[in-house]
Amino acid sequence: MSRDITPDIRRIRLFLTDPHPCSYLPGNEATTAFVASADLNLEVNSHIEVDPQFYSQLSDMGFRRSGQYFYAPRCQACNACISARLVVKKFKPSRQQQRCSSRNQDLTVWISTQIDEQEHYPLYKRYINTRHADGDMFPPNLNQFRDFIGNLREYSRIVEIRCGDELIAAGVVDILEDGLSAIYTYYSTEPQHKKRSLGTFTILSEIMLAREMELSYLYLGYWIKDSPKMAYKSNYRPLEILKDRQWTPLV
Structure with missing residues (x-):
């Protein structure tokens, strides 16, 4: 009979991809580390529960969730992917972000625990086809x-x-125990919504949610200075x- 067990963060195993x-950086090679699905001392069929405590520890080490997997870059010749998190309580929107909020005062924000595929999938599909036709998900x-x-x-919310x-x-x-981890955002690319800056507005909405939940951070994934797709996080x-295993302010 399987049992839910939270593994010891000090003894997790990693699998590396080829x-x-x-x-994100054309011409470079990437290697990804995935957290193994079994602990060293557990029988093969045991189930490991990645609960908020364990998940928070992984996030503090620079890991991310993608579907059922928890991963982190482990590239041999590059360290451009740097974990980044926003300090929620000290956040002050820029003028551009303030204008984004003003432009979207007619929108409503809802928090859900379930996804209606008939509504969400067409939006996701159009977003990938329009914005990421050169990416891994196309x-x-x-x-x-x-x-x-x-x-x-x-522990997921939409x-x-x-x-x-x-x-x-x-x-x-x-x-997470100390924040929200932003997994993915997708939005309308229709011309009538172009001026709304929906990607920015979604992040601002997530910041507000973290504040309402009295959480300290919004984990934004990997900041890549030389990648236009990822540099916006700054x-x-x-x-x-996360630099040398310590969280330090980005100057």
Whole structure:
């Protein structure tokens, strides 16, 4: 009979992928470390429960969740992917972010624990086709969506942003002991919504949620200074980065 066991963070095992083309820095090779699904002293069929405590420890070490997997970059010749988190209580929106909030006062923000595939998948599909046709998730399909987005945990929440009844943006977040971990955001790329800056507005909504929950941080994933897709995270201040196993302010 299987049992739920939280593993000892000091004894986790990692599986490394073979080097593969980097999605963010053309010409580079990437290697990814995945947390093993079994502890050294447990029988093969035992189930390890990645609870908020263990998940928080992994996040503090720079790991991220993607579907059912927990991973971190372990590239041999590059350390460009740097874990980043926003200090929520000290956050002050820039003028651009203030204008974004003002432009979207007609929108409503809902927090959900379930995903309506009939509503979310078309939005996700259009987003990937339009914004990330050169990425690893192209072409999108329903099974991929279910594995990546729909594979929610008990500590997962969906930030739904609506214009009237229409879903125009969504952000998946996980609740940690000290913050929210922003897993993924997808939004409408239709011309009528272009000026809304929905990616920015979704992050601002997640910051507000973290404040309401009295959490200290919003984990934003990996900041990559030389990647246009990932460098935007430095627009949210104050930002801390994980450097030499210590969280330090990004100057």
